Amino acid sequence: xxxxxxxxxxxxxxxxxxxxxxxxxxxxxxxxxxxxxxxxxxxxxxxxxxxxxxxxxxxxxxxxxxxxxxxxxxxxxxxxxxxxxxxxxxxxxxxxxxxxxxxxxxxxxxxxxxxxxxxxxxxxxxxxxxxxxxxxxxxxxxxxxxxxxxxxxxxxxxxxxxxxxxxxxxxxxxxxxxxxxxxxxxxxxxxxxxxxxxxxxxxxxxxxxxxxxxxxxxxxxxxxxxxxxxxxxxxxxxxxxxxxxxxxxxxxxxxxxxxxxxxxxxxxxxxxxxxxxxxxxxxxxxxxxxxxxxxxxxxxxxxxxxxxxxxxxxxxxxxxxxxxxxxxxxxxxxxxxxxxxxxxxx
Numbered sequence: 001x002x003x004x005x006x007x008x009x010x011x012x013x014x015x016x017x018x019x020x021x022x023x024x025x026x027x028x029x030x031x032x033x034x035x036x037x038x039x040x041x042x043x044x045x046x047x048x049x050x051x052x053x054x055x056x057x058x059x060x061x062x063x064x065x066x067x068x069x070x071x072x073x074x075x076x077x078x079x080x081x082x083x084x085x086x087x088x089x090x091x092x093x094x095x096x097x098x099x100x101x102x103x104x105x106x107x108x109x110x111x112x113x114x115x116x117x118x119x120x121x122x123x124x125x126x127x128x129x130x131x132x133x134x135x136x137x138x139x140x141x142x143x144x145x146x147x148x149x150x151x152x153x154x155x156x157x158x159x160x161x162x163x164x165x166x167x168x169x170x171x172x173x174x175x176x177x178x179x180x181x182x183x184x185x186x187x188x189x190x191x192x193x194x195x196x197x198x199x200x201x202x203x204x205x206x207x208x209x210x211x212x213x214x215x216x217x218x219x220x221x222x223x224x225x226x227x228x229x230x231x232x233x234x235x236x237x238x239x240x241x242x243x244x245x246x247x248x249x250x251x252x253x254x255x256x257x258x259x260x261x262x263x264x265x266x267x268x269x270x271x272x273x274x275x276x277x278x279x280x281x282x283x284x285x286x287x288x289x290x291x292x293x294x295x296x297x298x299x300x301x302x303x304x305x306x307x308x309x310x311x312x313x314x315x316x317x318x319x320x321x322x323x324x325x326x327x328x329x330x331x332x333x334x335x336x337x338x339x340x341x342x343x344x345x346x
Contacts, residue, residue: 105181
């Protein structure tokens with residue numbers, strides 16, 4: 001019997017999500033080997049290898065990974081500022097690419113990544129999906145596809161936390177524009193989820209506020225809170241609220257109001273509630289076990305690499321560009337004080 005060759009992975013950026021989620025899952029997949037790690041510094045890469053990957057080699061520079069013989073995959077776990085550069089280099093070197101979310105720092109970079117992927121169709125590319133709404137994803141899609149609450153006219157999404165409420169705390173990396181770019185709070189995450197459920201967002205008008213503009217001498221240019229008015233291509237109007245300075249905030253949730261009823265989803269518990277006109281109240285919707293979504297991101301990507309051309313793992317770079325278009329539109333709207341039609345961004 002022919003033995004399948006091991007797939008060799010080089011990790012660029014071994015942060016919290018890589019260590020806590022990706023590495024444990026990759027270890028469960030046979031025939032996969034992480035051979036090298038490049039991190040923010042050589043010392044941090046060495047610590048990761050010593051603690052989690054004793055057979056892997058720490059690298060001083062991420063570009064050195066591309067020169068390793070028989071390397072199949074570049075696994076990108078850095079903040080967004082390196083996603084485009086590493087992806088383009090990896091694809092040019094003939095490596096498959098898994099990239100952490102958010103896709104890029106802006107729409108232009110996301111488009112470059114998509115163009116490079118299309119120019120290398122023999123290579124597999126995949127973005128990391130958000131875990132929010134995962135369990136209920138198929139059921140939400142089914143309820144909406146079946147037009148359960150009729151045409152939707154209003155969508156309201158709330159995503160609040162208090163991580164940035166302490167004015168004395170240093171700037172989180174997500175608040176640093178040189179690392180995150182235009183990505184703000186959980187906007188990109190929920191733009192991805194909502195467009196998967198409801199279809200494309202057509203236009204956005206956004207306002208923002210920064211409570212604490214300086215943190216330990218660092219000038220904050222990413223807002224502490226953002227409110228987005230949007231219109232979906234299906235005609236629904238949306239109000240999307242994001243805050244990092246909301247104490248005692250309720251769980252993230254979305255409410256959808258249609259002509260025949262309402263549909264609510266709690267992202268913290270993955271609970272769905274449905275009410276049709278005439279019902280006495282909202283009622284919980286049971287999710288059958290066979291429709292429960294589960295995290296199998298690493299398995300999906302590796303399966304696609306092993307079956308090139310036959311499996312297209314999701315989220316694709318096309319889906320990434322779609323949510324980065326929303327992120328770009330919101331940034332442009334805040335800057336210019338106007339409604340931005342997303343199709344005009346290309």
